Amino acid sequence: MSVDKDTVRRIAHLARIAIKEEELEPMTGELNTILAWVEQLDEVDTDGVPPMTSVVEATLRQRADEVTDGGYADRVTKNASNRNDGFFAVPKVME
Amino acid sequence: MSDLKELTELTLASARDGLRNKDFTAVELTEAHITAVEEARVLNCFVKETPDKALEMAKASDERIAKGEARDLDGLPIGMKDLFCTDGIETTAGSHILEGFVPQYESTVSQNLWNDGAVLLGKLNLDEFAMGSSNETSFFGNVINPWRRAGDDTPLVPGGSSGGSSSSVAARIALAATGTDTGGSIRQPAAFTGIVGMKPTYGRCSRWGVVAFASSLDQAGPMARTVRDVAIMLKSMASFDPKDSTSVDCAVPDYEKALTGDIKGLKIGIPKEYRVDGMPTEIEKLWQQGIEWLHAAGAKTVDVSLPHTKYALPAYYIVAPAEASSNLARYDGVKFGLREEGDDIQAMYENTRGSGFGAEVKRRVLIGTYVLSAGYYDAYYLKAQQVRTCIAENFRKVFTECDAILTPTTPSAAFGAGEKDNDPLSMYLNDVFTVTGNLAGLPGISIPSGLSSEGLPLGLQVLGKPFDEEQVLRIAGVIEDAAGFDARPQNWWSAK
Numbered sequence: 001m002s003v004d005k006d007t008v009r010r011i012a013h014l015a016r017i018a019i020k021e022e023e024l025e026p027m028t029g030e031l032n033t034i035l036a037w038v039e040q041l042d043e044v045d046t047d048g049v050p051p052m053t054s055v056v057e058a059t060l061r062q063r064a065d066e067v068t069d070g071g072y073a074d075r076v077t078k079n080a081s082n083r084n085d086g087f088f089a090v091p092k093v094m095e
Numbered sequence: 096m097s098d099l100k101e102l103t104e105l106t107l108a109s110a111r112d113g114l115r116n117k118d119f120t121a122v123e124l125t126e127a128h129i130t131a132v133e134e135a136r137v138l139n140c141f142v143k144e145t146p147d148k149a150l151e152m153a154k155a156s157d158e159r160i161a162k163g164e165a166r167d168l169d170g171l172p173i174g175m176k177d178l179f180c181t182d183g184i185e186t187t188a189g190s191h192i193l194e195g196f197v198p199q200y201e202s203t204v205s206q207n208l209w210n211d212g213a214v215l216l217g218k219l220n221l222d223e224f225a226m227g228s229s230n231e232t233s234f235f236g237n238v239i240n241p242w243r244r245a246g247d248d249t250p251l252v253p254g255g256s257s258g259g260s261s262s263s264v265a266a267r268i269a270l271a272a273t274g275t276d277t278g279g280s281i282r283q284p285a286a287f288t289g290i291v292g293m294k295p296t297y298g299r300c301s302r303w304g305v306v307a308f309a310s311s312l313d314q315a316g317p318m319a320r321t322v323r324d325v326a327i328m329l330k331s332m333a334s335f336d337p338k339d340s341t342s343v344d345c346a347v348p349d350y351e352k353a354l355t356g357d358i359k360g361l362k363i364g365i366p367k368e369y370r371v372d373g374m375p376t377e378i379e380k381l382w383q384q385g386i387e388w389l390h391a392a393g394a395k396t397v398d399v400s401l402p403h404t405k406y407a408l409p410a411y412y413i414v415a416p417a418e419a420s421s422n423l424a425r426y427d428g429v430k431f432g433l434r435e436e437g438d439d440i441q442a443m444y445e446n447t448r449g450s451g452f453g454a455e456v457k458r459r460v461l462i463g464t465y466v467l468s469a470g471y472y473d474a475y476y477l478k479a480q481q482v483r484t485c486i487a488e489n490f491r492k493v494f495t496e497c498d499a500i501l502t503p504t505t506p507s508a509a510f511g512a513g514e515k516d517n518d519p520l521s522m523y524l525n526d527v528f529t530v531t532g533n534l535a536g537l538p539g540i541s542i543p544s545g546l547s548s549e550g551l552p553l554g555l556q557v558l559g560k561p562f563d564e565e566q567v568l569r570i571a572g573v574i575e576d577a578a579g580f581d582a583r584p585q586n587w588w589s590a591k
Contacts, residue, residue, distance in 0.1 A: 001474070003465065015420060015464040016427070016441070017457055018449030030458055030519060031465070037520055038409040038475070044482050051480035052487065055311055055536035056298045056561070060340055075199040079431035088429050091440045 001039070002032045102127035107171055107270045107324035108351075114160055114170045121160065121170025125153035125214050128172040131268040132216055134589040138239045140263040142177045142187055144217035152214040159212065168331055169212030174263045174272040177218035178225055179205045179315070180304040184215075188306040189223040189233035189256075192451025193432045202304025203336045204273060204315045211331040216269055219259030223453045224423065225280055225308045228525040230258025231512060232455045240288055240509050241266040241584035245550035251509040254284025254525075260318045261288040265584060271319035271328050275305060277312045278411055279505075279529025282541040285318055286504035286554030289543040289582060291325045291571070292318040294529075296561045297536035298343035300329075301336035309418035310341075312411075312533040322542065322572045326350035329564065345562060353565035354572040359393035363570070364497035368404035369528060371506065378503045378553065381545045385501055385555045388577035389570070397497050401489040406482050407531045408523060413466050413479035414534075419456075420463025426451060458519065487535040494560050499570055502528050504541040504554035528556060538564045540571045543580040552582065 003011070008028045012019040019027065073086035082089040102124050105113065113119055129146045149172060156170035180186045180198035187193045201209070209215075222232040229252035230238040238258040240251040242265065253262040257274030261284035264272050274281035276294035285292025293316045300315040307313060317328030330350050336342040365386060370379070386396050428434035428447030435446035452460065466475035493500065506527055515522045532539040538561070541554040555574055559567035 001471075007465075008461065011461050011465050011468070013445070014468065015460050016424075016444040016448055017452065017460065018442075018445040019457075020449075027458070027461070031461060033520060034412060034458075034462055035465075038413055038479075041406055041409050041413075041478050041482055044403065044406055044478075044485065046478060046481035046485070049481040049484050051477050052483040053480070054341075055487070055534075056296075056341065056343060058298070058341070058343060061337070061344075063337070077430075078199055079196050080429065081432075081434035090429055091436070091443055093440050 002035060003028060103131045103267045105270070106321050107319055107327055108321070110171055110270055111168070111327070115165055121153040121156040121214065122150060124170060125149050125172050128216055128268060128270070135266050135268045136590070137588050138241060138262050138266055139236050140174070140220055140238055140259040140266070140268065141217040142189070142220050142235050142259070143185055145184060145215050148184070149214050149216050156212050156214065166212035167327070168208060170214060171212070171270050172214040172216045173208065174216050174219045174260060174269040175205055176221055176257055176260050176273050176275060178221060178275050178306045179273060180306070181205055181215070181218065184218065186218065186306070187235070188225070189221045189235060190451065190453070190456070191234040191433060192426045192447070194234070196431045200304060203301035203334065203338065204305065204332045207334055208331050213331070219263060219272060221259055222256035223456050224306065224419070225256040225275055225277055226419070226455050226459055227255040228279070228283055228522050229515065230255040231516070232453055234453060237512055238262050241588060242288060242509060242551055243584070243587070249511045252287065252512055254287035254509065256280040257284050257318060261285055261290060261292070264288070264290045264318055264320060266588065271317060271324055273315060273332065274318045275313055275315050276533065277308050277415060278533050279526035281316045281318060282504050282529045282539055282554070282556060283525055285541040286543070286552065287509040289552030289580065290318060290320050291322050291540065291542055291575070292316065293325050293329060293540040294532060294538065295329060295333060295564055296538045298341050299333050299562065299564065301334060301339040301342050303336055303338040307422040309415040310422060311418060312415060322568060322575045323351060323354060325540070326354060326568050343562070348565055350565060350568055353568050355569060356573060356576065358389070358570055358573050361394040361499070361570070362497040363389050363394050363396045364399035364493055364500040365396050366399050366401045366404065366493070366500060366502065368401050369502045371527060374506055377547055378506060381553050381555065382501070382503050385544060385574060388574055389501065391577065392573045399493045399496055399500070401493060401531070403482065403485045403489050404531060407486055407534055408527055410479040410482040410486070411530045411534060412462070412523060413475050414483065416459040416463035417467050417476050418463070420460045420467065423456070423460055483534050486531060490535045490537060499566055500558040502556045502558065504528060504556040508547040508549065508551035508553055532558050537561060538567050540567050542571045542574045542578065544574060544578040545580070546582055
């Protein structure tokens with residue numbers, strides 16, 4: 001499978017990355033090189049092989065459903081470029 | 096007190112012993128390293144130096160040592176890869192998008208090191224979000240390898256992504272450093288700079304507070320100039336951490352005690368699939384030399400087969416970008432770091448990420464987004480995870496036939512800056528021998544074992560069974576002794 005410029009434009013939008021028109025052509029070429037290379041995986045017979053979900057053989061731990069941390073919105077929002085009274089602030093999303 | 100210069104020549108272990116003998120103070124040791132850091136700025140190892148913090152920590156260490164309360168790493172100056180969040184100290188992951196981010200919490204691994212008394216020299220440069228094999232993708236500029244080819248001034252790469260870590264330890268401006276390894280990012284730079292680097296078993300060191308790249312592959316580990324130093328660092332870095340859901344709850348052994356030098360009767364696997372096409376003869380020769388060293392120490396070698404080896408890198412380049420595209424979704428201009436305004440919130444996201452991410456990060460996020468998108472998930476991601484099962488299964492089978500595996504660490508010595516710029520694939524091939532260990536979650540170590548025809552360091556890799564770091568370290572110690580690697584880069588970088 002290979003991608004064209006329109007597909008790259010669409011993927012970039014899905015990934016929320018602004019791409020300049022002149023970047024599309026080289027990016028398309030690079031992605032196609034990588035995609036063509038990973039296609040060698042098709043040579044591997046994986047019928048009936050389960051996909052790996054965890055590299056260590058462990059079941060996820062359970063913990064008591066209780067609050068153990070928090071209560072410091074000021075610290076949580078400290079690195080935001082725009083914050084307001086313990087909230088993250090973003091451009092208006094509704095009229 | 097002896098000459099300050101001599102203090103940067105010490106190993107971590109001998110510096111520890113010197114402090115306890117009161118041969119010098121932690122402040123003296125730290126001052127010597129701070130001076131060395133300042134003189135080596137041309138190597139660009141550090142994103143941020145923290146000399147005031149270092150001296151403050153060293154003073155506290157001296158007080159504890161004086162009271163007879165010395166901790167395992169008290170007073171020992173180290174560097175921290177700038178992927179570990181440090182409370183109150185800027186953490187960038189080598190990216191413009193995180194420039195100015197000051198974490199309000201400490202990663203578990205770094206906290207463990209501070210709890211044991213280690214001294215922070217600063218935050219070390221790296222490939223952006225740890226994506227790279229040459230430390231050429233950092234927003235903060237390339238790191239330069241202290242090593243040069245014989246009779247040639249061409250700047251060489253220090254490997255990546257832990258390039259600031261490898262370069263600083265090799266240049267003797269830090270006693271040791273932390274690294275992270277997703278596809279080889281500790282072992283490959285260690286090999287390129289003639290130092291020791293270990294990726295522990297997945298789950299051994301907590302990922303909490305480490306900027307995430309590919310969560311099912313990322314693992315923190317130590318980099319230092321000797322196997323013993325790596326063992327000392329690992330004991331402090333490793334812990335069970337309830338804050339990391341994949342952290343494994345098993346006791347941390349005293350790794351230094353594992354270095355007995357006795358590997359008599361061990362069976363070491365030599366995987367035939369690692370003899371790749373076009374492998375330089377000097378790498379082949381080094382591998383053969385390693386086999387002979389193991390024989391001389393009383394170990395046996397057995398030929399083993401890991402038939403899916405060839406598919407490890409392509410599988411990695413689906414799995415890692417897929418996980419990265421999810422992990423990096425958090426950099427949206429809202430919660431931390433850079434924000435570039437736009438006409439609406441979508442445009443703000445896109446502009447922020449468009450100008451905040453570098454070319455390699457964009458490439459991988461786009462690949463990851465594509466392979467996870469509707470209609471392609473089964474063909475790419477599911478297939479790659481099935482191949483990953485095959486690779487892990489290969490190792491499980493081989494470890495019924497042998498105790499550990501010996502391979503070269505990299506297919507070449509360090510290359511020149513810019514030499515692989517235009518070809519992502521040839522850059523990716525750097526990790527051909529290391530990436531299998533990440534896909535299967537195994538512990539691996541690189542030991543400096545010889546020099547290339549151009550006078551550059553080459554490494555051998557030992558891979559072990561899950562949570563068998565002690566055996567891996569023991570074998571590494573034997574190789575280190577046999578190799579007697581004492582070559583070092585000529586100091587051309589000091590400002591003075």
